[in-house]
Amino acid sequence: MATQKVGQRLGFIKVPESSAGAARGGTGRAIHPFDEEYGTDTSGLIFGDDLWSTAYYGVTPSLLTQMIGALNLDWERFTFIDLGSGKGRALLLASRFPFKKIMGVEFVPDLSTVAAANIAKFDPSWKACREIESITGDAAKFEYPEGPLVIYIYNPFLAPVLKKCLKHLSKLLEKEPREVYLIYGNPVFERLVKRYAPRFEQQWDRMFSFTTEEAAVDRFGSKEERVILWKYAYNR
Template sequence: MQTFVRKVVRQVRIDGVFGVAAKVPLWLRGIREAKLDRELGINTTGQVDVADSAASAPDCAHLSNAVFYAPLAFPKFHRLIRAAQPFDAAGYTFIDYGAGKGRALVLAARLGFPRIVGIELFASLHADGLANITAFAARDPRAGSIELLCMDAAVYRPPPGNLFCYFYNPFDAVVIRKVLTALQAAHEAAPRRIIVAYSNPVHAAVFDGARFLRLHHREEGLRIYANDES
């Protein structure tokens, strides 16, 4: 507690009372996020810049297309799941494009997705994800449904069956187009339901232009798309 007070006093000296007051909601959210992480036995908080992870994927063709890591807030994950309704998680494979440290994978497992795939470009983040899934498995047997892949999302080919594809703005439009091409090819080869949840939709126009998807839900910071198969 004393450490926290000292930090607050120091910040007041730097930013002033009103500057600190503006940051209080962010601090409180950070405290809550860390608490929820601990309850799951994982550690997924914090932002990681591409430069800090680049050494683990020096030869990747799409290194320059990657975006920094930051975990999706717990409430927003549940909000996007609600926005994607109606669907039955038990009938879908959940794919996290840019899985990072694995928070979304853990949350998807708790929702009952029978198969969960996390794709992460950087070996350092992939290792963090593995550690978190291992820790989560000690508390919840549903962790067994999670598969982690350290690879370029642009070359990943989705599995058979219905897909729930999650993106937290993990890369730019170049890679998004390649991922969408693979998803469309998979759908054309074997028609299935595909739901796309896109948080922080910086490149929403790319999804808007995908011929096999339709906008299902739109709100600030979130887009849900789906195809016409049911």
């Protein structure tokens, strides 16, 4: 059963829509409460159809706000970038913080199109960043903007693609060193960061708890998530 659970989280094992949440106690509601409240489309469990991606599953709202809030940065200096951004829930949630800009990179055109539509309609009173963009493209070839960055990944790739992303990022930062934070949620391939991005120094490794309401609707019945933060040693 443990192997099956890991496979489900990675996207190796497909879980029927009706039973995905029940597998570990979650209700697996088709429409997430976040979408019900804001009229967006970020719900669903969408598996990758190749050998390199895992699956799209929107981040738990309180998880993202907790992990970003834990950085305690001068937000307006930083661009937030979500690699493998899917339908864009993380982009919408990140707008609670006054980032300079928020960008998502998604390889699947259909998902990126949905994300763009979500961005266009999302306008809560607490929105603090207005410049949000969903880009269709390859995260391993992404042209990062200038300036300080907060890069977020929620286990969107299997090892081969993550390796390419890390090598690409490291090569860029060797030429253009700067302040960069890397947030890795559900860090299944954390060892790759140490190997292919050695100048990123781990800052913390934490478990963040979901709210009771969020745990009740999680498709995997999860109540918490592990997150690791690294910082690029640009002045080392």
